Structure formats: structure tokens, C-alpha cells
Amino acid sequence: MGTSISVDQLHVSYYGKEAVRDVSFSIMPGSLVGIIGPNGAGKSTLLKSILGLIPSDKGTVKVQGGEVKLARKKLAYVPQRSNIDWDFPISVIDTALIGTYPKLRMFRRPKKSDKQLAMECLEKVGMSEFKNRQIGELSGGQQQRVFLARALAQQAEIFFLDEPFVGIDISSEETIIKILKELRDQGKTILVVHHDLSKANDYFQQLILLNQELVKFGNVDEVMTPETISRAYQGQLSFLKELVVSS
Amino acid sequence: MNFLEAVMHYEFLQKALLTSIMVGIICGVIGCFIILRGMALMGDAISHAVLPGVALSYFLGINFFFGAVFTGVLTAIGIGYISQNSRIKNDSSIGIMFTAAFALGIVLITLMKSSTDLYHILFGNVLAVRPSDMWMTLIIGVIVLTSVYLFYKELLVTSFDETMAQAYGLPTKLIHYFLMTLLTMVTVASLQTVGIVLVVAMLITPAATAYLLTNRLSFMLFISSGFGSISAVLGLYISYKANLASGATIVLVATGLFIITLIFSPKHGVLRKLINSRKKRVSYS
Ligand SMILES: Nc1ncnc2c1ncn2[C@@H]1O[C@H](COP(=O)(O)OP(=O)(O)OP(=O)(O)O)[C@@H](O)[C@H]1O
Ligand SMILES: [Mg+2]
Numbered sequence: 001m002g003t004s005i006s007v008d009q010l011h012v013s014y015y016g017k018e019a020v021r022d023v024s025f026s027i028m029p030g031s032l033v034g035i036i037g038p039n040g041a042g043k044s045t046l047l048k049s050i051l052g053l054i055p056s057d058k059g060t061v062k063v064q065g066g067e068v069k070l071a072r073k074k075l076a077y078v079p080q081r082s083n084i085d086w087d088f089p090i091s092v093i094d095t096a097l098i099g100t101y102p103k104l105r106m107f108r109r110p111k112k113s114d115k116q117l118a119m120e121c122l123e124k125v126g127m128s129e130f131k132n133r134q135i136g137e138l139s140g141g142q143q144q145r146v147f148l149a150r151a152l153a154q155q156a157e158i159f160f161l162d163e164p165f166v167g168i169d170i171s172s173e174e175t176i177i178k179i180l181k182e183l184r185d186q187g188k189t190i191l192v193v194h195h196d197l198s199k200a201n202d203y204f205q206q207l208i209l210l211n212q213e214l215v216k217f218g219n220v221d222e223v224m225t226p227e228t229i230s231r232a233y234q235g236q237l238s239f240l241k242e243l244v245v246s247s
Numbered sequence: 248m249n250f251l252e253a254v255m256h257y258e259f260l261q262k263a264l265l266t267s268i269m270v271g272i273i274c275g276v277i278g279c280f281i282i283l284r285g286m287a288l289m290g291d292a293i294s295h296a297v298l299p300g301v302a303l304s305y306f307l308g309i310n311f312f313f314g315a316v317f318t319g320v321l322t323a324i325g326i327g328y329i330s331q332n333s334r335i336k337n338d339s340s341i342g343i344m345f346t347a348a349f350a351l352g353i354v355l356i357t358l359m360k361s362s363t364d365l366y367h368i369l370f371g372n373v374l375a376v377r378p379s380d381m382w383m384t385l386i387i388g389v390i391v392l393t394s395v396y397l398f399y400k401e402l403l404v405t406s407f408d409e410t411m412a413q414a415y416g417l418p419t420k421l422i423h424y425f426l427m428t429l430l431t432m433v434t435v436a437s438l439q440t441v442g443i444v445l446v447v448a449m450l451i452t453p454a455a456t457a458y459l460l461t462n463r464l465s466f467m468l469f470i471s472s473g474f475g476s477i478s479a480v481l482g483l484y485i486s487y488k489a490n491l492a493s494g495a496t497i498v499l500v501a502t503g504l505f506i507i508t509l510i511f512s513p514k515h516g517v518l519r520k521l522i523n524s525r526k527k528r529v530s531y532s
């Protein structure tokens with residue numbers, strides 16, 4: 001089986017200031033991969049660049065062996081902060097339904113089966129009872145779950161989730177990680193930017209440890225060593241040492 | 248003779264009525280997307296920017312539709328170019344470009360003719376609608392409504408979440424300029440009815456009124472075009488009765504409907520909010 005995503009010598013900068021430098025890795029289908037690193041390490045930038053939302057200076061990104069442009073409909077993305085108008089006249093269920101749009105042909109409307117799918121995805125994230133609420137009338141964590149439902153409704157092959165657990169209570173986090181593990185077992189690829197190092201062991205098999213450069217890519221036990229972690233988190237190492245040792 | 252009899256009797260009134268209703272509908276529909284995308288200022292800009300195009304069309308002896316669409320879209324592209332390629336923010340770049348286009352238009356028009364033409368273009372004169380204008384409005388109406396119907400999905404997702412639209416490969420910039428083209432066409436269609444200066448009111452006020460009444464985009468489109476056409480008919484009636492400027496009267500009716508809705512809307516009205524928060528306070532005291 002071919003790789004799901006392969007990134008080769010990727011460089012990304014904002015107005016000449018480099019945010020991601022020379023990052024290469026490749027991921028097989030059926031992996032749940034964590035991306036970790038300190039604030040400003042370029043985690044979000046890496047995702048956006050793989051998705052082609054921001055241009056790269058150098059390097060190639062391949063999705064299922066081909067160009068990203070040709071595989072767009074197989075990718076689902078939940079950004080760190082959705083840049084949307086929360087007063088937009090749209091309900092929770094219709095937001096989830098948008099997840100089915102990429103697969104719909106031009107001029108086509110969502111069918112009954114699409115609506116059913118959207119509803120099932122809302123049920124999975126535990127948001128079905130809010131289906132008729134306007135999207136702004138939810139708490140931050142609930143909003144995050146609706147966007148996750150929308151990503152699920154995309155029935156994508158590869159999922160990119162940027163800090164999906166921020167502002168989410170522990171029981172919802174557990175439900176979501178269960179869903180992600182199910183997706184992985186179905187052969188999907190999931191990349192999750194994640195902040196909480198203590199959970200990395202339980203959640204992921206592989207980690208991408210980033211601090212502008214790729215500090216380490218590999219299985220969790222290879223990456224979660226005090227030495228590599230402290231290399232990525234330079235200044236903050238005292239508290240991290242305890243964390244890694246204890247986990 | 249009452250208004251209804253007059254409409255039966257005079258063809259110019261029938262044309263005026265039909266044209267205004269169509270203008271109310273298409274302004275209402277496009278207006279919804281304009282306000283949801285936070286582009287009210289852009290609507291104002293494009294409507295002013297058609298002026299030089301109208302003037303050029305007179306010079307060249309062509310239908311003013313073509314000139315108007317040309318300068319309208321050109322201005323939209325200019326605004327986009329400046330705000331994307333310099334540190335000038337979008338609202339400033341709108342301010343620069345549309346006043347320039349408008350000033351150019353005024354110079355061109357004063358160069359050639361009497362100022363009555365300018366007055367009509369600026370403020371509309373729906374009672375003088377010619378058959379050709381009416382047909383143009385109807386054709387534009389059909390184009391605009393068909394486009395929105397066919398591309399509803401794309402317009403919805405790019406207005407709501409542009410990042411997602413980009414991520415799954417929609418040509419978001421193209422859709423933006425497509426919408427700007429529709430906006431220009433709507434402006435051209437509205438020239439006779441309300442005039443350049445007040446088109447923006449027909450775009451924004453009915454849409455904003457609808458926005459206060461519903462949480463669903465599809466409903467909003469219908470409510471907005473309903474308010475747009477009701478304002479047009481009622482405004483025309485009042486202006487005919489009281490012999491007032493038709494465009495301005497139509498706009499004032501739309502504003503009146505907006506204010507009533509702002510106060511009494513069951514969902515987002517001022518009164519409702521007042522009553523609800525008061526009830527809560529009373530229940531605790
Ligand atoms: N739009 C932007 N314009 C300019 N610089 C940016 C922009 N977005 C990010 N940066 C810079 O690029 C670097 C990487 O940012 P990025 O958002 O990818 O970090 P991150 O790893 O996701 O951080 P966090 O954990 O805080 O989310 C940072 O130094 C940031 O200041
Ligand atoms: Mg980030």
C-alpha cells in the first residue's frame with residue numbers, strides 16, 4: 001500500500017520569515033498521528049501548507065502519491081480557530097450538512113441520504129439535540145464539536161484537526177478520540193495538532209515533533225524521550241522533564 | 248382615479264411597477280450575500296462605479312449595460328488588487344477607488360450634456376422607464392436569480408466558511424468576482440428605479456430586515472426579496488399619490504419596514520430583548 005501523505009523538504013515562510021524549515025515525513029494509511037511542539041512552532045502552518053491554503057517556498061507534498069490539487073475532496077480540515085461569522089443564519093444541522101458539499105456535483109443539492117449522514121455525524125459527537133440551534137448560540141466546545149461533525153460528514157480519507165480538544169470537556173474528548181480511533185481502524189489517516197503531551201502516549205502511535213524544523217518523527221516511544229522533547233521545548237524544559245518521566 | 252385604475256390605464260405605470268418589483272426582488276437576493284459577506288461598503292462602491300461606464304456608453308452610442316458592467320467589474324478588481332497587494336486595508340481601498348470612478352463619471356457626463364441626465368442616473372426616474380429598460384431589467388433578473396439558484400451551495404459555503412471552501416478546492420476568488428458581476432448587473436437594473444446613489448439602500452435595507460427575522464439563509468433570501476418588492480410597490484404608490492421622487496420614497500418605505508422589524512422582530516427585536524431580560528429580573532426580585 002502506498003503512502004497517504006508524503007512531505008518532502010517543505011519550507012514555508014510569512015513575508016520572508018521562515019515558519020517551517022525543511023520538514024520531511026511520510027505517513028501510511030490507517031495512522032493516527034499527533035503533531036506536537038511549542039507555541040509558534042509552525043504546527044498550524046504545516047497543516048495549512050499541506051492543504052495548499054498557504055503557498056510553500058520549496059518542497060513537495062503528495063497525497064496518495066499524487067498532487068494535493070487532485071485530492072482536495074479527500075481531505076477534511078478543522079482549523080484551530082474557525083474564521084467565520086457566528087451570527088451567520090445557519091443551523092447546527094445545516095452546518096454539518098455542508099460537509100457533504102465537496103462530494104456533491106455542481107448544481108446538485110444535498111439529498112435525503114446526505115441529510116441523514118449529517119444527522120448521524122452530529123449524533124456521533126453528541127450534538128444532535130442542538131440540531132436546530134443557530135450556530136452562534138452554542139458554547140465554544142459545542143461549536144468545535146459541530147465542526148468535527150462536519151468534517152466527519154465529508155467522509156474524507158485524510159483528516160487534519162488543529163487542536164480539536166481545546167475548550168472541550170474530558171468526556172467529549174474521550175468520545176472524539178474514540179471516533180478518531182475508529183476512523184484509523186477503517187484505514188483513514190488522521191493528523192492531529194495536540195497540546196497535551198501527557199495524553200500523547202494514549203492517543204497516537206506516531207508523533208511529529210516540530211519546532212520550525214522537524215525535531216523528530218517516529219513512533220511515540222521514540223519521540224517521547226526527555227532528550228528529544230527538551231530539544232523541541234528548549235526554555236520550558238524543567239516542567240517538561242517531569243512530565244515525560246512521569247508518562 | 249385611484250392607483251389601481253391608473254395602473255390599468257397607463258402603460259408607463261405598469262412598466263414602472265413591473266420594473267420596481269423585479270428590482271426589489273433581485274436587490275433583496277443579492278443584498279443578502281452582500282451583507283453576510285460584510286461587503287455593504289462594496290455594494291455602495293460598485294453602484295457608484297458604474298457611473299463612468301454609463302457615461303462612456305452614451306459617448307459610444309451603445310447600451311449603457313455594457314459600459315456599466317465594464318467599469319463596475321473593473322473597479323471591483325482594482326479594489327481587490329490594492330487591498331491584496333499593499334498594506335492599504337480593504338475599506339480604504341474601496342474609498343479610494345469608488346470615489347475616483349464616481350468623480351470620473353461626473354466629469355464625463357458634465358463634459359457632454361445637460362445635467363438632467365445626470366440627475367436621472369443619480370436619483371432614478373422610474374416613471375420614465377422605457378420598454379427597453381424594462382426588458383433589460385427582466386433579463387438581468389432572470390440571469391441573477393438563475394445564477395443564485397444554480398450556485399446556491401457555492402455561494403452559501405464561500406459566504407459562511409471561506410477556509411473550508413478553499414480547502415476542498417472551490418475557486419473562491421472567481422466566485423467573489425462572479426458575485427461582484429451579479430452585483431454590478433443588479434445596480435444597472437436599479438438605475439432607473441432608485442438611481443445610483445440609493446441602490447445600496449435597496450441592497451442592504453431589505454436584506455438587513457430579513458436578517459432580523461430568520462436564522463436560515465434560504466428563508467432570508469425570500470423574506471428579503473419580499474421586503475424589497477413590497478417597498479418598491481408601496482413606495483411607487485406613495486410617490487404617485489403625493490407626487491414625490493419615486494426612488495427616495497421607495498427607500499424610505501424600506502427603511503420604515505426595517506425600523507418596525509428592528510423593534511418588533513420576535514427573534515432579534517429590541518422589544519423582545521427588553522421584555523425577556525426584564526422578565527428574568529422580575530422573576531428574581
Ligand atoms: N498570518 C501570519 N502572518 C505572519 N506570521 C505568521 C502568521 N501565522 C503564523 N505566523 C508565524 O509563524 C510561526 C508559526 O505559527 P503557527 O501558527 O504555525 O504556530 P503553531 O505551532 O500552530 O502555534 P500554536 O501552538 O500557538 O497554535 C509563528 O512564529 C507565527 O508568529
Ligand atoms: Mg496553531
